[in-house]
Amino acid sequence: MTYFPEEVVEHIVDFLGSHGDRNAVSTVCKAWYQVDRLSRRSVFVGNCYAIRPERVVTRFPEMKSLTVKGKPHFADFNLVPYDWGGFAQPWIEAAARGCPGLEELRLKRMVITDDDLELLSCSFPNFKSLVLVSCEGFSTDGLAEIATYCRGLRELDLQENEVEDHGHQWLSCFPDSCTSLVSLNFACLKGEVNASALERLVARCPNLRSLKLNHSIPVESLNKILARAPHLVDLGTGSFTIDNRSETYHRLINSFFRCKSLRSLSGFWDASPFCLQAVYPICANLTVLNLSYAPAIQSADLTKLVGFCFKLQKLWVLDCIGDKGLVVVASTCKELQELRVFPSDVYGAGITAVTEEGLVAISSGCPKLNSLLYFCYQMTNAALTTVAKNCPHFTRFRLCILEPEKPDPVTNQPLDEGFGAIVRSCKNLRRLSVSGLLTDQVFLYIGMYAERLEMLSIAFAGDSDKGMVYVLNGCKNLRKLEIRDCPFGDAALLKDVAKYETMRSLWMSSCDVTLGGCKSLAAKMPRLNVEIINENDGTSESKENLSDQHKLVLCQQFTSVSNDIMFTSNDPDVCRRVRL
Amino acid sequence: MEAAARYVKDGADLRDTELRLGLPGSEAPEKPAVPSTRGGKRALQEDDDMESRGKSRPLEADSAEAPAAKAQIVGWPPIRSYRRNSFPPRKAEAEAAGLYVKVSMDGAPYLRKIDLKVYKGYKELKEAMENMFDCFTQGEVSRKDGCSSGSESAITYEDKDGDLMLVGDVPWEMFISSCRRLRILKGCEVRVLRTRQYS
Numbered sequence: 045m046t047y048f049p050e051e052v053v054e055h056i057v058d059f060l061g062s063h064g065d066r067n068a069v070s071t072v073c074k075a076w077y078q079v080d081r082l083s084r085r086s087v088f089v090g091n092c093y094a095i096r097p098e099r100v101v102t103r104f105p106e107m108k109s110l111t112v113k114g115k116p117h118f119a120d121f122n123l124v125p126y127d128w129g130g131f132a133q134p135w136i137e138a139a140a141r142g143c144p145g146l147e148e149l150r151l152k153r154m155v156i157t158d159d160d161l162e163l164l165s166c167s168f169p170n171f172k173s174l175v176l177v178s179c180e181g182f183s184t185d186g187l188a189e190i191a192t193y194c195r196g197l198r199e200l201d202l203q204e205n206e207v208e209d210h211g212h213q214w215l216s217c218f219p220d221s222c223t224s225l226v227s228l229n230f231a232c233l234k235g236e237v238n239a240s241a242l243e244r245l246v247a248r249c250p251n252l253r254s255l256k257l258n259h260s261i262p263v264e265s266l267n268k269i270l271a272r273a274p275h276l277v278d279l280g281t282g283s284f285t286i287d288n289r290s291e292t293y294h295r296l297i298n299s300f301f302r303c304k305s306l307r308s309l310s311g312f313w314d315a316s317p318f319c320l321q322a323v324y325p326i327c328a329n330l331t332v333l334n335l336s337y338a339p340a341i342q343s344a345d346l347t348k349l350v351g352f353c354f355k356l357q358k359l360w361v362l363d364c365i366g367d368k369g370l371v372v373v374a375s376t377c378k379e380l381q382e383l384r385v386f387p388s389d390v391y392g393a394g395i396t397a398v399t400e401e402g403l404v405a406i407s408s409g410c411p412k413l414n415s416l417l418y419f420c421y422q423m424t425n426a427a428l429t430t431v432a433k434n435c436p437h438f439t440r441f442r443l444c445i446l447e448p449e450k451p452d453p454v455t456n457q458p459l460d461e462g463f464g465a466i467v468r469s470c471k472n473l474r475r476l477s478v479s480g481l482l483t484d485q486v487f488l489y490i491g492m493y494a495e496r497l498e499m500l501s502i503a504f505a506g507d508s509d510k511g512m513v514y515v516l517n518g519c520k521n522l523r524k525l526e527i528r529d530c531p532f533g534d535a536a537l538l539k540d541v542a543k544y545e546t547m548r549s550l551w552m553s554s555c556d557v558t559l560g561g562c563k564s565l566a567a568k569m570p571r572l573n574v575e576i577i578n579e580n581d582g583t584s585e586s587k588e589n590l591s592d593q594h595k596l597v598l599c600q601q602f603t604s605v606s607n608d609i610m611f612t613s614n615d616p617d618v619c620r621r622v623r624l
Numbered sequence: 625m626e627a628a629a630r631y632v633k634d635g636a637d638l639r640d641t642e643l644r645l646g647l648p649g650s651e652a653p654e655k656p657a658v659p660s661t662r663g664g665k666r667a668l669q670e671d672d673d674m675e676s677r678g679k680s681r682p683l684e685a686d687s688a689e690a691p692a693a694k695a696q697i698v699g700w701p702p703i704r705s706y707r708r709n710s711f712p713p714r715k716a717e718a719e720a721a722g723l724y725v726k727v728s729m730d731g732a733p734y735l736r737k738i739d740l741k742v743y744k745g746y747k748e749l750k751e752a753m754e755n756m757f758d759c760f761t762q763g764e765v766s767r768k769d770g771c772s773s774g775s776e777s778a779i780t781y782e783d784k785d786g787d788l789m790l791v792g793d794v795p796w797e798m799f800i801s802s803c804r805r806l807r808i809l810k811g812c813e814v815r816v817l818r819t820r821q822y823s
Contacts, residue, residue, distance in 0.1 A: 120702070122698060397801075
């Protein structure tokens with residue numbers, strides 16, 4: 045291969061889609077490293093503290109798209125203090141200096157400020173796409189900067205961010221000359237948005253294909269927007285409260301009827317049941333449906349709607365659909381690949397309407413199912429075994445039984461055998477979350493059978509260190525392991541320290557690990573970033589055991605990251621991150 | 625099995641070591657025991673650290689957002705905070721509305737209405753119902769497993785599907801989500817129910 049000119053190698057390498065493959069190519073020899081380096085357009089950084097931003101920018105000067113992930117996954121559940129880190133600033137600054145050709149930035153679980161957004165908007169003349177997922181730290185003022193200065197912006201996609209509301213003017217900042225928008229998602233904004241500015245914006249963007257509104261946009265506006273943009277493929281409705289006797293309602297039915305390209309629907313904030321009827325005309329075309337933010341719609345109406353959606357591939361609903369509703373999904377949605385059932389009672393008081401019966405029905409009716417997130421009241425081993433048999437194609441299987449440590453209600457046994465059946469049957473399983481009463485046995489099964497497993501989430505499970513050791517010994521492809529409230533201690537943590545160099549990250553909280561154990565690990569593996577998050581008020585000093593306020597976060601580190609990037613403040617009231 | 629051992633705990637330790645959300649100083653009301661891993665694991669660490677943590681850790685607040693029957697564990701269930709924050713208004717509305725169901729007693733001239741959400745369990749519900757219909761009963765209302773010299777009675781409810789069910793079989797939360805109305809049965813109907821219960 046060394047006799048091939050670089051252009052040929054580059055041409056071949058271009059066919060490699062995945063980051064993993066390209067990373068592998070770059071390690072073959074210096075020549076290939078150079079080819080990959082200069083031709084890599086899309087760079088993915090799974091952990092913002094694994095490598096310095098400058099290093100990334102220097103290595104990939106022709107980078108067009110940068111994706112960076114910040115906080116650990118459990119930050120989603122309030123287990124990581126607000127000011128832990130994950131700042132976008134150093135990344136945007138480095139890219140501004142070294143990669144002015146940047147076109148796309150995707151950030152997940154990071155902190156990005158209005159100043160950062162301003163810098164972003166001024167530094168990249170070809171900037172086309174900003175995607176922020178579960179981020180925070182900015183306000184609508186920052187959005188105004190993006191709207192004003194990013195000429196040629198194609199995509200502004202804000203998913204589930206915490207955005208401070210400083211008014212609705214930001215949308216009006218898109219200049220009249222802005223006609224390039226393809227995708228606009230502001231569903232997560234809590235405040236008012238200027239509806240008429242939005243209507244004008246939609247009218248002048250003929251390429252708009254994806255539009256997701258927030259709850260402040262009334263149905264009257266939606267009608268006008270749909271009239272201007274009948275080519276929409278993906279729509280998130282605004283407020284969906286209408287009087288079904290009104291003129292607006294009838295116009296809405298007509299509007300939907302004209303949207304022949306619509307394939308994906310979401311939103312439905314404040315939707316009342318009969319409003320769903322307006323959507324019936326397009327159900328047969330839908331491939332994606334997200335009703336998980338519409339708690340007022342009960343089972344009967346949900347079921348009726350889904351009963352028309354023959355082509356559905358992805359469905360997100362609340363558990364008020366009930367087991368009976370899931371039976372209807374199973375008999376209607378034969379193309380279903382992804383199902384998420386969220387609890388309508390988010391405080392987990394246990395009043396849910398789905399059990400193992402709904403899941404079994406889905407598994408027997410939807411053989412193409414490969415991705416599941418299921419919050420339920422209870423689960424049985426028999427059901428899981430049946431599901432495993434019916435659906436061997438699972439790549440993502442996340443089951444959350446709302447009551448921690450709940451056994452199989454029929455046999456009163458742990459759910460080891462059920463999950464064992466899942467990992468045995470689903471050879472391509474990449475992501476798994478387990479729940480219910482579980483002993484070390486389930487981890488033995490996971491270690492033995494889950495060969496392709498990359499991410500494992502464990503809570504309130506296991507009996508002893510053996511459980512964690514089974515997983516670390518067995519799962520060759522494990523990249524992310526997150527554990528809370530399990531009896532795993534130092535012996536497990538220190539059993540096979542070299543393993544951590546093959547992983548992206550480890551999280552342990554409320555386990556039996558001690559400070560001494562963590563220090564020992566850090567000493568053995570200087571190339572690992574071993575960190576304790578300490579949420580105490582600073583009064584307790586050297587307690588040897590990690591209390592519930594201590595969390596262990598561990599990640600691979602390719603370059604040493606200086607303290608000024610990692611630690612933000614000397615203020616003792618601020619959360620302490622301690623690197624060991 | 626080790627896991628079984630975790631269920632045998634000292635109730636006081638459980639309280640000290642359970643992580644809860646809420647204002648300091650507000651005491652959580654007594655609840656039916658919920659198995660808590662953290663309490664079980666830490667029950668062996670009898671040291672000062674636990675005690676001081678028990679005092680300073682905030683206990684469950686008596687707020688509209690705290691569920692009636694379960695202690696709240698931080699970060700559980702694992703739902704993104706964005707989603708969690710999207711729902712509170714609806715929850716508050718539901719709390720305000722209450723869960724009122726009609727209560728009838730055979731032979732009583734009128735029915736009553738009670739708010740199921742006010743009660744934390746079957747015991748309180750039964751007591752409340754007894755008090756409500758006190759003036760109509762002669763002698764004691766018998767318990768499920770006992771008989772008195774007075775007339776036998778049993779508390780039943782009509783569920784979502786319209787079936788008449790005996791109160792007490794399913795977990796409390798499941799009960800209040802499926803109960804549509806309550807009915808206190810008297811006399812021979814009670815004997816029929818008893819047979820069904822023990823068969």
